[in-house]
Amino acid sequence: MKFEAITIKDIAKALHLSVSTVSKALRGSHEISEETKQQVLAYARENNYRPNPIAQSLKRGRSKSIGVIVCNIDNNFFSQVINGIESVARQKDYNVIITQSQESYEREVAGIENLSSRSVDGLIISLSAETKNVDHLIRLHQKGLPMVFFDRITDEIATHKVIANNFKGAYEATRHLLQQGYRHIAQITSSGSLSITLERLEGYKKALTDAGLTPDPQYIKFVQHGGMIPEETQQALAELLRLDVKPDAIFTASDRLSTTTLSLLKKMRISVPRQVALVGFTNSISADIFYPSLSAVTQPALEMGQTATDLLIQLLESKRPITQFQKKVLETELKIRDSSIRQPQ
Amino acid sequence: MKFEAITIKDIAKALHLSVSTVSKALRGSHEISEETKQQVLAYARENNYRPNPIAQSLKRGRSKSIGVIVCNIDNNFFSQVINGIESVARQKDYNVIITQSQESYEREVAGIENLSSRSVDGLIISLSAETKNVDHLIRLHQKGLPMVFFDRITDEIATHKVIANNFKGAYEATRHLLQQGYRHIAQITSSGSLSITLERLEGYKKALTDAGLTPDPQYIKFVQHGGMIPEETQQALAELLRLDVKPDAIFTASDRLSTTTLSLLKKMRISVPRQVALVGFTNSISADIFYPSLSAVTQPALEMGQTATDLLIQLLESKRPITQFQKKVLETELKIRDSSIRQPQ
DNA sequence: TTGTAGGCGTTATCAC
DNA sequence: GTGATAACGCCTACAA
Numbered sequence: 001m002k003f004e005a006i007t008i009k010d011i012a013k014a015l016h017l018s019v020s021t022v023s024k025a026l027r028g029s030h031e032i033s034e035e036t037k038q039q040v041l042a043y044a045r046e047n048n049y050r051p052n053p054i055a056q057s058l059k060r061g062r063s064k065s066i067g068v069i070v071c072n073i074d075n076n077f078f079s080q081v082i083n084g085i086e087s088v089a090r091q092k093d094y095n096v097i098i099t100q101s102q103e104s105y106e107r108e109v110a111g112i113e114n115l116s117s118r119s120v121d122g123l124i125i126s127l128s129a130e131t132k133n134v135d136h137l138i139r140l141h142q143k144g145l146p147m148v149f150f151d152r153i154t155d156e157i158a159t160h161k162v163i164a165n166n167f168k169g170a171y172e173a174t175r176h177l178l179q180q181g182y183r184h185i186a187q188i189t190s191s192g193s194l195s196i197t198l199e200r201l202e203g204y205k206k207a208l209t210d211a212g213l214t215p216d217p218q219y220i221k222f223v224q225h226g227g228m229i230p231e232e233t234q235q236a237l238a239e240l241l242r243l244d245v246k247p248d249a250i251f252t253a254s255d256r257l258s259t260t261t262l263s264l265l266k267k268m269r270i271s272v273p274r275q276v277a278l279v280g281f282t283n284s285i286s287a288d289i290f291y292p293s294l295s296a297v298t299q300p301a302l303e304m305g306q307t308a309t310d311l312l313i314q315l316l317e318s319k320r321p322i323t324q325f326q327k328k329v330l331e332t333e334l335k336i337r338d339s340s341i342r343q344p345q
Numbered sequence: 346m347k348f349e350a351i352t353i354k355d356i357a358k359a360l361h362l363s364v365s366t367v368s369k370a371l372r373g374s375h376e377i378s379e380e381t382k383q384q385v386l387a388y389a390r391e392n393n394y395r396p397n398p399i400a401q402s403l404k405r406g407r408s409k410s411i412g413v414i415v416c417n418i419d420n421n422f423f424s425q426v427i428n429g430i431e432s433v434a435r436q437k438d439y440n441v442i443i444t445q446s447q448e449s450y451e452r453e454v455a456g457i458e459n460l461s462s463r464s465v466d467g468l469i470i471s472l473s474a475e476t477k478n479v480d481h482l483i484r485l486h487q488k489g490l491p492m493v494f495f496d497r498i499t500d501e502i503a504t505h506k507v508i509a510n511n512f513k514g515a516y517e518a519t520r521h522l523l524q525q526g527y528r529h530i531a532q533i534t535s536s537g538s539l540s541i542t543l544e545r546l547e548g549y550k551k552a553l554t555d556a557g558l559t560p561d562p563q564y565i566k567f568v569q570h571g572g573m574i575p576e577e578t579q580q581a582l583a584e585l586l587r588l589d590v591k592p593d594a595i596f597t598a599s600d601r602l603s604t605t606t607l608s609l610l611k612k613m614r615i616s617v618p619r620q621v622a623l624v625g626f627t628n629s630i631s632a633d634i635f636y637p638s639l640s641a642v643t644q645p646a647l648e649m650g651q652t653a654t655d656l657l658i659q660l661l662e663s664k665r666p667i668t669q670f671q672k673k674v675l676e677t678e679l680k681i682r683d684s685s686i687r688q689p690q
Numbered sequence: 691t692t693g694t695a696g697g698c699g700t701t702a703t704c705a706c
Numbered sequence: 707g708t709g710a711t712a713a714c715g716c717c718t719a720c721a722a
Contacts, residue, residue: 005462005463005488007714007715007716008715008716008717009715009716017692017693018692018693018694019693019715019716019717020692020693020694020695020716020717020718021691021692021693023716023717023718024692024717024718027717031691031692032691032692033691033692036691036692050461050462050463051462051715051716052403052462052463052714052715052716053462053463053464054399054402054403054408054463054464054714054715054716055403055698055714055715055716055717056715056716056717057399057698058397058399058400058403058698058699058700058714058715058716059697059698059715059716059717059718060698060717061698063399072428073418073424073427073428074421074424074425074427074428074647075424076419079418079419079420079424080419082418082419082443083417083418083419083445086418086443086444086445087445090444090445090456090459093459095442095459095460095464096442096443096444097410097440097441097442097443098427098431098441098442098443099431099435099441100428100431100432100435111435114435114438114440115440116395117350117395117396117397117398118350118395118397118398118399119398119399119440143350259630259631259634262631262634263633263634266633266634284631285604286604286607286608286629286631286635288608288611289604289607289608289611289635289636290631290634290635290636291634291635291636291637291638292636293636352698352699352700353699353700353701354699354700362708362709363708363709363710364699364700364701364709364710365701365702365703365708365709365710365711366707366708366709368699368700368701368702369701369707369708372701376707376708377707377708378707378708381707381708396699396700397698397699397700399698399699399700400698400699400700400701400714401699401700401701402700402714403698403699403700403713403715403716404699404700404701404702404713404714405700405701405714406714
């Protein structure tokens, strides 16, 4: 199947003009007479002429599209971020090309490889859970491909970054549990190679030590694929519940982990918060209709997507090379609901 | 910022060959000597040569990318569909360009206009809630742009379509409520111009008449923007609860409507299912941790995305024009949970 | 004011 | 077996 469309050449032929005259007329050049301009414009409109973006891209050396790579789009947080990305990009006339890594390092490398090589002007990236090495990105960055990181970032590349205040979010969540009187607070978190994991871990530890407690490694469970594989979460949870001193509260440090853990606890008929309290990172808009309603750290996901896109487009459209980079830290919000409220014994 | 990369010309210059020789060598042509081939391939690999996809697109007249337009990506159902689309497309080496209509007709027209004009080889479409007229799509289709519809489809364009068995899904949901003994079953649904709305409405009505009941228009509330605007849903719900004979059960016919309605009922302190039962269409993976756990019609969203993409790529890569079109109907699944189980009085 | 020519990177055709 | 040339559609010096 082919999709034939009218070109500048067709217009030129029809109007007995040269392509350059038509081209100039279409862009309203001063060199062209009013009369010719009108004629060309009218013909173009009638025949619904659209410049071929591919030819324009080839000529200009920019495709007016940006690549996005996330672990998985079917996730409250990431779909909200992409909503933000798409809105800003569309407004500034950029296409958004989405790729999922599915938390796999290989897929991330392949996806980014594919997006780059000039089919994309820049990249918006959140690293996969498996990614420990970012050489593939360093190479591209050195070659001059602009990129902005969000959420799961890396220190090894100097560019704009947008994250939530993960430290503070985790700190507040943990402190809240402490204030409720819980003392054996476990954490289920993503892969230890992710920036978000470390930041949230630090916030959690700081809250514990500020309360005079010593973080216990036994209470910290890493789930390698960030909750995408329910069995991994299940195992982490089972290990926690098998400890001699069972946790009386759990802090789940990512979106999928939070909903999965709540679901697993329900299946195991473990009462929340009576037997174990729960606070999680989640951007689910349904956290208030969970049972129990889920106390949650929420990230400004839409804003994160918008900000990342603004920063990337700044990079793309800047005349001179940018050497000062921003790391924007957006505030999280702790919404306290039932899952963490201590019940009278 | 520029992103310079090596071209076929650079290779030719370096190796003192002509561009055409290099081009052929790279694609393993028989015409080229083994020796030259190895030389070129080795040089290309060393210097990490990637063909410029934009130049290839211009030459071939196809961009190897497909456009997707949905109302909103931040939605369980649609993000799952897009997950499916992306997976298949990536595997077949197509880029996926996402656009959101935000349920606005104007945005849909603009988005599609932008995706077409040859920046995209084909389109995967789910119509916006506001769309009553599909002339913008008919025009493109007649010009030869391949497209596949899913979920919210139109009869006015002959092409492949993929939908869930909405009639049956709604029928079973309603019948289940009837079997539980509910007699005043209301429906909150999307815009009346959407195919899914009509199909689900028919299933609902058929279940009622099969049970000897007469559908009452008062019990059917249309929400124009499919739940994207909570106030609209709230008003629909309020109107239902203001009726002389209040509904004893509600069937919510789309994803966002279901979660929003449950949330609103909770805020109004209306007990579900005791005061009013609820069954909804939703693809939330968290329906079992809602309070009460939500009886739900689930669509095979991932499969829908995969199927739509397979069909589109068939269209794109077919040698001869296709005139026989499929309408694939995928089965829904009714998961009965607490929100619809009649309580002892 | 309009037209010619060349180039963006790749590929296909045809000549050597 | 290799290379010159033209073409995809658009843009832009430069020439007329």
